[in-house]
Amino acid sequence: MADSSTEMLQVEVAYAEENTQIILSLDVPPETNLLQAVEQSGILEQFPEIDLEKNKLGIFGKISKREAILRDHDRVEIYRPLIADPKASRRKRAEKKNQASAQK
Secondary structure, rough: OOOOHHHEEEEEEEEEEEOEEEEEEEOOOOOEEEEHHHHHHHHHOOOOOOOOOOOOOEEEEEEEOOOOEOOOEEEEEEEEEOOHHHHHHHHHHHHHHHHHHHOO
């Protein structure tokens, strides 16, 4: 019989807020998907504001489907919704830069 510890996958579940970042390590069975790993990690109890209907999930910075099967040493990331529109933020920065250079 094979050692049960060799049959488990080591994965991490990560979540970050403005001032807090947490990375939880856990062992999961093969064929575990992203959603299952998040649920098994206990992170939803630590951060009740996480809404899996709104927050996207990914592996190492790449958005993935919740049903995607994990591999050994994957890091599941829970992404918060954007606060500001990236295009609008870039536009504001460009306008400020143009105004500053016009005043010189």
